[in-house]
Amino acid sequence: MVEKDAIPQTLLAIWGQSILSEGWTTIPNVLIRSQSLLNISNSELVLLMHLISFIHHPLSQIYPSINLLAERMNQDRRTIQRTMKRLEDKELVRKRIRSKGS
Incomplete structure (x- = not known):
């Protein structure tokens, strides 16, 4: 709260x-206004907005799970993974692997 x-x-x-x-x-207005110029699809932009929602201060690390994003966006996990891959390919996000195992 x-x-x-x-x-x-x-x-x-x-x-x-x-x-x-x-x-x-x-959300920076330039991101929204430049959606076409950046070649960002609507689903990519919404995923970016969800990722940005996890930032709490300038040095924040963003670690939402695919399951959480899928639930929030009402999308299949695989759809989130494909959209995330497109954002990575466009160098708009970088992925870090988190492992619960050893």
């Missing part, structure tokens, strides 16, 4: 406390 004092007043005026109490995500 986000404290009211931490929410910018402009956002509060637009969205209200009840919606923003769970947090919010800042």
Whole structure:
């Protein structure tokens, strides 16, 4: 839960406390305006937005699981993997392997 004092007043005026109490995500307008120029599909852009939503400060590491992303986006795991691969190929994201095993 986000404290009211931490929410910018402009956002509060637009969205209200009840919606923003769970947090919010800042997306650079240049990313949205340059979607066509960057050759980013709608599904790639939405996945990027979900990834960005995990950033909490400038040095944040983003580690959502494929399962979590699939659930959030109402997509099959394989669809998320293919979309992530396209983002990697376009050098918009870099993948780090996390292993729960030894």
